[in-house]
Amino acid sequence: MPQLALLYGRAWAALFGQLRRPPRAVCIQMVHSRSQVAEAVLTSQQKPHQEKSNFIIKTPKGTRDLSPQQMVVREKILDMVVSCFKRHGAKGLDTPAFELKEMLTEKYGEDSGLIYDLKDQGGELLSLRYDLTVPFARYLAMNKLKKMKRYHVGKVWRRESPTIVQGRYREFCQCDFDIAGQFDPMIPDAECLKIICEILSGLQLGDFLIKISWKDVRHEMVAKKGLAPEVADQIGDYVQCHGGVSLVEQMFQDPRLSQNKQALEGLGDLKLLFEYLTLFGIAEKISFDLSLARGLDYYTGVIYEAVLLQTPAQAEEEPLNVGSVAAGGRYDGLVGMFDPKGHKVPCVGLSIGVERIFSIVEQRMKTFGEKVRTTETQVFVATPQKNFLQERLKLIAELWDAGIKAELLYKNNPKLLTQLHYCENTGIPLVVIIGEQELKEGVIKLRLVASREEVAIKRENLVAEIQKRLSES
Amino acid sequence: MPQLALLYGRAWAALFGQLRRPPRAVCIQMVHSRSQVAEAVLTSQQKPHQEKSNFIIKTPKGTRDLSPQQMVVREKILDMVVSCFKRHGAKGLDTPAFELKEMLTEKYGEDSGLIYDLKDQGGELLSLRYDLTVPFARYLAMNKLKKMKRYHVGKVWRRESPTIVQGRYREFCQCDFDIAGQFDPMIPDAECLKIICEILSGLQLGDFLIKISWKDVRHEMVAKKGLAPEVADQIGDYVQCHGGVSLVEQMFQDPRLSQNKQALEGLGDLKLLFEYLTLFGIAEKISFDLSLARGLDYYTGVIYEAVLLQTPAQAEEEPLNVGSVAAGGRYDGLVGMFDPKGHKVPCVGLSIGVERIFSIVEQRMKTFGEKVRTTETQVFVATPQKNFLQERLKLIAELWDAGIKAELLYKNNPKLLTQLHYCENTGIPLVVIIGEQELKEGVIKLRLVASREEVAIKRENLVAEIQKRLSES
Numbered sequence: 033m034p035q036l037a038l039l040y041g042r043a044w045a046a047l048f049g050q051l052r053r054p055p056r057a058v059c060i061q062m063v064h065s066r067s068q069v070a071e072a073v074l075t076s077q078q079k080p081h082q083e084k085s086n087f088i089i090k091t092p093k094g095t096r097d098l099s100p101q102q103m104v105v106r107e108k109i110l111d112m113v114v115s116c117f118k119r120h121g122a123k124g125l126d127t128p129a130f131e132l133k134e135m136l137t138e139k140y141g142e143d144s145g146l147i148y149d150l151k152d153q154g155g156e157l158l159s160l161r162y163d164l165t166v167p168f169a170r171y172l173a174m175n176k177l178k179k180m181k182r183y184h185v186g187k188v189w190r191r192e193s194p195t196i197v198q199g200r201y202r203e204f205c206q207c208d209f210d211i212a213g214q215f216d217p218m219i220p221d222a223e224c225l226k227i228i229c230e231i232l233s234g235l236q237l238g239d240f241l242i243k244i245s246w247k248d249v250r251h252e253m254v255a256k257k258g259l260a261p262e263v264a265d266q267i268g269d270y271v272q273c274h275g276g277v278s279l280v281e282q283m284f285q286d287p288r289l290s291q292n293k294q295a296l297e298g299l300g301d302l303k304l305l306f307e308y309l310t311l312f313g314i315a316e317k318i319s320f321d322l323s324l325a326r327g328l329d330y331y332t333g334v335i336y337e338a339v340l341l342q343t344p345a346q347a348e349e350e351p352l353n354v355g356s357v358a359a360g361g362r363y364d365g366l367v368g369m370f371d372p373k374g375h376k377v378p379c380v381g382l383s384i385g386v387e388r389i390f391s392i393v394e395q396r397m398k399t400f401g402e403k404v405r406t407t408e409t410q411v412f413v414a415t416p417q418k419n420f421l422q423e424r425l426k427l428i429a430e431l432w433d434a435g436i437k438a439e440l441l442y443k444n445n446p447k448l449l450t451q452l453h454y455c456e457n458t459g460i461p462l463v464v465i466i467g468e469q470e471l472k473e474g475v476i477k478l479r480l481v482a483s484r485e486e487v488a489i490k491r492e493n494l495v496a497e498i499q500k501r502l503s504e505s
Numbered sequence: 506m507p508q509l510a511l512l513y514g515r516a517w518a519a520l521f522g523q524l525r526r527p528p529r530a531v532c533i534q535m536v537h538s539r540s541q542v543a544e545a546v547l548t549s550q551q552k553p554h555q556e557k558s559n560f561i562i563k564t565p566k567g568t569r570d571l572s573p574q575q576m577v578v579r580e581k582i583l584d585m586v587v588s589c590f591k592r593h594g595a596k597g598l599d600t601p602a603f604e605l606k607e608m609l610t611e612k613y614g615e616d617s618g619l620i621y622d623l624k625d626q627g628g629e630l631l632s633l634r635y636d637l638t639v640p641f642a643r644y645l646a647m648n649k650l651k652k653m654k655r656y657h658v659g660k661v662w663r664r665e666s667p668t669i670v671q672g673r674y675r676e677f678c679q680c681d682f683d684i685a686g687q688f689d690p691m692i693p694d695a696e697c698l699k700i701i702c703e704i705l706s707g708l709q710l711g712d713f714l715i716k717i718s719w720k721d722v723r724h725e726m727v728a729k730k731g732l733a734p735e736v737a738d739q740i741g742d743y744v745q746c747h748g749g750v751s752l753v754e755q756m757f758q759d760p761r762l763s764q765n766k767q768a769l770e771g772l773g774d775l776k777l778l779f780e781y782l783t784l785f786g787i788a789e790k791i792s793f794d795l796s797l798a799r800g801l802d803y804y805t806g807v808i809y810e811a812v813l814l815q816t817p818a819q820a821e822e823e824p825l826n827v828g829s830v831a832a833g834g835r836y837d838g839l840v841g842m843f844d845p846k847g848h849k850v851p852c853v854g855l856s857i858g859v860e861r862i863f864s865i866v867e868q869r870m871k872t873f874g875e876k877v878r879t880t881e882t883q884v885f886v887a888t889p890q891k892n893f894l895q896e897r898l899k900l901i902a903e904l905w906d907a908g909i910k911a912e913l914l915y916k917n918n919p920k921l922l923t924q925l926h927y928c929e930n931t932g933i934p935l936v937v938i939i940g941e942q943e944l945k946e947g948v949i950k951l952r953l954v955a956s957r958e959e960v961a962i963k964r965e966n967l968v969a970e971i972q973k974r975l976s977e978s
Contacts (some may be wrong), residue, residue: 438592
């Protein structure tokens with residue numbers, strides 16, 4: 033994973049700046065009663081003979097804005113995740129934020145109550161998507177696609193009770209990778225687990241473990257279907273166990289299990305899976321664990337969940353309950369639910385819990401108190417002189433046209449010190465200074481903000497000189 | 506704009522492949538009646554004594570999935586737009602897909618009926634955002650920010666009658682750039698127009714023109730407020746005119762206008778704006794045009810709209826009504842609507858109509874029938890031998906771990922021809938071939954798909970050799 037590591041090495045250090053969240057709600061006083069807004073407020077909080085009223089300006093419960101600082105962190109993390117998905121040959125896909133309500137029906141079991149419905153304003157009944165998996169299955173069925181390897185990064189919405197401290201929101205971002213199609217057993221499943229390992233290692237979140245269970249095996253054993261109660265009780269012991277290849281081997285040889293056809297098949301596949309995981313060099317990251325139970329209805333076969341074993345710098349940080357940071361599994365029946373003849377398209381996939389990863393990285397940045405740049409500006413155009421706006425505007429247009437990221441202050445006559453402070457505060461590395469003297473001599477002063485060194489450059493060489501310096505840094 | 510041009514030169518040619526849209530709706534037959542889904546359908550289409558029913562699997566009206574081909578085009582265009590925003594020093598920002606309903610009230614005038622409301626499921630009343638401007642103003646007021654230069658790329662939703670052929674959807678992507686803050690007049694306004702020019706030139710969509718109007722001037726003249734009817738009629742002539750600096754100069758000197766204080770101020774600013782546009786080298790792209798009227802309520806001062814003068818290769822293509830491809834203006838009052846004391850934060854901004862740009866580029870690609878790669882896979886791992894899955898898995902993990910984008914077929918024993926065809930069909934440039942002979946000799950065969958040339962490489966040098974070839978290509 034050198035790509036991730038490289039990015040990490042180069043850009044990560046700059047990332048760990050202090051993240052200050054904007055106040056989540058600001059209570060303000062309404063003076064100009066802007067009819068409807070004010071009216072809605074007045075209706076609920078009416079006080080006689082008083083025109084002013086309090087009203088809260090905020091984002092909806094369980095949602096939040098992402099500040100520029102947060103956006104920088106998010107962009108870096110999503111870039112790493114998507115580049116991993118692309119490394120594994122996935123295509124991009126996007127689906128609408130809402131689906132016909134009936135498309136989501138019967139897919140989420142008990143969780144269905146958490147789906148956001150749209151108001152009936154005439155026309156179709158619509159719901160906000162609850163995950164990216166069901167829209168993917170709908171897409172496959174609708175386009176009669178029998179195989180596809182796709183990734184999808186997008187928001188989903190769930191009406192959960194938000195516990196903000198744990199990083200759970202009603203609107204959150206999901207990053208999904210899925211492989212649809214009929215293939216030889218366990219090869220795509222193993223690749224999904226490999227991808228989770230690559231992403232979690234690449235993000236350097238600390239040690240992690242992926243717990244694997246098997247829906248059918250678990251069902252046979254725990255729900256006791258088709259097993260004599262006393263056998264089930266004995267087998268129930270395995271639910272307490274967890275381990276790797278050796279545990280699978282042990283269960284495989286247990287006659288109480290080998291007598292049950294469905295459980296036996298599941299265990300055979302599981303053994304194959306561990307073979308492939310060993311070839312991928314990740315077997316020691318995976319633990320078979322029947323106590324794991326994933327909530328969603330549509331899973332069949334293998335299911336998994338990645339958990340962090342510790343926060344990255346646990347000693348220095350407050351403990352943070354982050355829960356699972358990735359999860360997924362096989363869902364061979366979902367596409368068939370959309371198909372007229374119930375034709376199945378076997379699928380396996382994973383979802384990276386990026387919101388939780390954002391929380392961890394933000395907390396880490398807070399702890400280490402480093403600064404993060406929220407713009408990418410390379411050059412600032414300044415002047416010590418009054419009435420030099422025209423020269424500054426001509427100059428900056430030249431830089432923009434050459435593809436150079438440049439800013440100036442939107443003032444006719446800014447003070448030089450104000451301009452230089454702006455560069456130091458926002459981390460702009462280069463300043464181009466133009467004044468009467470420079471204009472007369474046909475030069476431009478180039479100032480390196482870090483060293484405060486200044487060099488004179490011929491006006492006509494400016495763009496080339498800047499591009500040279502930027503490519504070297 | 507060499508950055509855009511460079512990207513264009515390098516990646517654009519590859520982009521213009523045939524774009525086949527997936528069928529928008531597939532009529533399927535329901536066999537397994539999946540209770541609720543089927544029930545909903547049966548209720549509306551009930552036929553006696555018949556268990557099967559037709560039901561349509563589709564996306565909601567006015568929305569669509571974006572196929573991998575479309576996603577590639579979209580990604581390239583959005584990259585160009587965002588890199589321009591960053592070149593001008595903008596920070597990223599994100600806001601929730603929905604807002605408290607009252608936040609959107611009184612912002613959109615007649616268009617308010619097009620807002621999507623969420624169903625009241627207990628708790629707050631919510632609406633999907635209608636644009637990115639109102640959430641930005643809400644963000645500024647909520648966080649008491651007096652200035653900010655930000656960009657925002659995101660979906661917005663409007664319950665319009667969709668006319669799909671014209672590229673109008675109920676869910677669509679907006680790319681906004683805005684400058685908030687009290688600055689010297691017309692400098693940020695001129696930068697917004699410069700940005701529109703950079704983006705439209707960079708995307709090479711053909712010739713374009715930006716029409717400018719002035720809300721106050723227009724109001725004074727057209728709505729005749731404060732003007733004697735006969736004066737208004739005379740001035741009304743200007744509504745027919747359009748032009749650049751000279752027209753502004755002419756109006757400026759007209760005593761009928763210079764007697765009206767508000768109109769005069771507007772014209773003075775307009776003259777200043779044209780001075781800056783000349784310094785930016787874009788004055789000839791801008792036309793003052795009082796007939797332009799933007800619909801949204803919140804605009805004040807300058808308003809503008811960019812239109813394409815012709816489609817890129819008009820001769821070869823069917824005419825496409827694309828309407829405006831960018832628009833924006835000044836809205837000095839919007840933030841104050843959220844502020845308790847009505848404190849204003851002057852703002853000016855722009856929105857790129859990327860959906861229309863997508864339509865144009867897609868149509869162009871259709872016309873030229875070029876192929877677009879939907880994956881970025883660099884290396885395919887193949888074998889001519891049976892029972893070589895283990896070797897292939899070990900090898901591909903090595904490539905992935907080195908950051909190389911690699912794929913294999915998920916089959917135990919695929920045919921070599923099938924594997925090579927897969928590479929040719931999907932545009933993978935390199936194939937690594939491992940068989941018994943190679944294994945014995947400690948080498949790997951590297952095949953260049955384009956030339957079908959094959960070279961043997963020592964197993965231990967494989968990753969370095971591939972990285973060298975990829976960096977050279």
